[in-house]
Amino acid sequence: xxxxxxxxxxxxxxxxxxxxxxxxxxxxxxxxxxxxxxxxxxxxxxxxxxxxxxxxxxxxxxxxxxxxxxxxxxxxxxxxxxxxxxxxxxxxxxxxxxxxxxxxxxxxx
Amino acid sequence: xxxxxxxxxxxxxxxxxxxxxxxxxxxxxxxxxxxxxxxxxxxxxxxxxxxxxxxxxxxxxxxxxxxxxxxxxxxxxxxxxxxxxxxxxxxxxxxxxxxxxxxxxxxxxxxxxxxxxxxxxxxxxxxxxxxxxxxxxxxxxxxxxxxxxxxxxxxxxxxxxxxxxxxxxxxxxxxxxxxxxxxxxxxxxxxxxxxxxxxxxxxxxxxxxxxxxxxxxxxxxxxxxxxxxxxxxxxxxxx
Numbered sequence: 578x579x580x581x582x583x584x585x586x587x588x589x590x591x592x593x594x595x596x597x598x599x600x601x602x603x604x605x606x607x608x609x610x611x612x613x614x615x616x617x618x619x620x621x622x623x624x625x626x627x628x629x630x631x632x633x634x635x636x637x638x639x640x641x642x643x644x645x646x647x648x649x650x651x652x653x654x655x656x657x658x659x660x661x662x663x664x665x666x667x668x669x670x671x672x673x674x675x676x677x678x679x680x681x682x683x684x685x686x
Numbered sequence: 687x688x689x690x691x692x693x694x695x696x697x698x699x700x701x702x703x704x705x706x707x708x709x710x711x712x713x714x715x716x717x718x719x720x721x722x723x724x725x726x727x728x729x730x731x732x733x734x735x736x737x738x739x740x741x742x743x744x745x746x747x748x749x750x751x752x753x754x755x756x757x758x759x760x761x762x763x764x765x766x767x768x769x770x771x772x773x774x775x776x777x778x779x780x781x782x783x784x785x786x787x788x789x790x791x792x793x794x795x796x797x798x799x800x801x802x803x804x805x806x807x808x809x810x811x812x813x814x815x816x817x818x819x820x821x822x823x824x825x826x827x828x829x830x831x832x833x834x835x836x837x838x839x840x841x842x843x844x845x846x847x848x849x850x851x852x853x854x855x856x857x858x859x860x861x862x863x864x865x866x867x868x869x870x871x872x873x874x875x876x877x878x879x880x881x882x883x884x885x886x887x888x889x890x891x892x893x894x895x896x897x898x899x900x901x902x903x904x905x906x907x908x909x910x911x912x913x914x915x916x917x918x919x920x921x922x923x924x925x
Contacts, residue, residue, distance in 0.1 A: 604762035646888040653895040657902035664906035
């Protein structure tokens with residue numbers, strides 16, 4: 578027990594990443610609000626970044642720095658995704674006065 | 687809400703000085719003069735961990751991990767959208783601190799700027815524009831949806847536990863907290879090192895991401911602009 582509490586190693590960071598990812602998945606699955614779903618997607622991207630950087634830290638050499646580059650690019654993609662996703666939310670709300678994804682069924686038929 | 691704010695404040699107050707002391711000493715060698723610096727063998731792994739037994743490291747990790755997870759739970763459990771956004775900010779701050787514990791200093795700052803700054807402002811703006819209470823926060827799905835969703839989450843948890851269980855990890859605090867005696871030494875994860883890697887190996891992704899961001903900006907404006915009949919009215923008024 579003391580080992581788990583006081584000897585913080587790479588496994589701790591990986592488990593934290595897994596927990597964060599699962600919370601994001603749960604948010605996308607149980608919430609029906611498009612904004613909350615976007616936030617949950619951001620949480621999942623962050624969880625992936627934590628895992629990347631933990632593995633990068635494990636090797637801790639010059640080649641492993643490419644994980645930092647990768648994480649930087651993931652952050653850029655997340656920013657682009659958030660801007661386009663929020664624009665879609667605003668456009669949908671303007672047309673339908675709701676962002677409840679269960680009520681957006683026009684394309685279903 | 688107050689309890690969470692207190693928790694975050696406590697974690698920040700606890701973490702800030704400790705992270706400051708966890709940073710390498712000012713006389714740490716720079717990336718450029720690695721080869722003229724002391725040989726790696728003379729480097730002691732205990733030079734810059736918070737204390738000799740990794741206790742401070744553990745304290746920091748747990749404080750920020752709890753802040754991260756509690757913030758994430760806030761995001762998916764709050765009915766109030768602003769509360770969810772603030773939970774997201776707390777979670778992102780915790781993630782930035784976790785990056786710092788992993789010696790990804792540049793990325794920690796980028797995380798603060800991009801996520802806790804820019805993306806949070808974007809979300810808050812949209813929440814303010816919509817300004818609409820949620821009708822049904824949680825999906826009223828039928829039994830089939832609940833069973834399938836529950837099974838999917840259980841399967842995901844099971845796979846993650848299996849992977850983390852089988853991977854043999856060096857679970858030693860000192861090995862994590864101290865930068866390994868590499869050629870880069872203290873400069874590992876600095877702006878200089880990350881930038882060198884970005885503009886050597888990652889040049890094409892870098893250019894691709896700039897085009898992607900340009901397309902995202904143009905696309906966001908094109909999607910979110912008013913409908914054509916509205917814009918005619920605004921156009922006659924003179925913009």
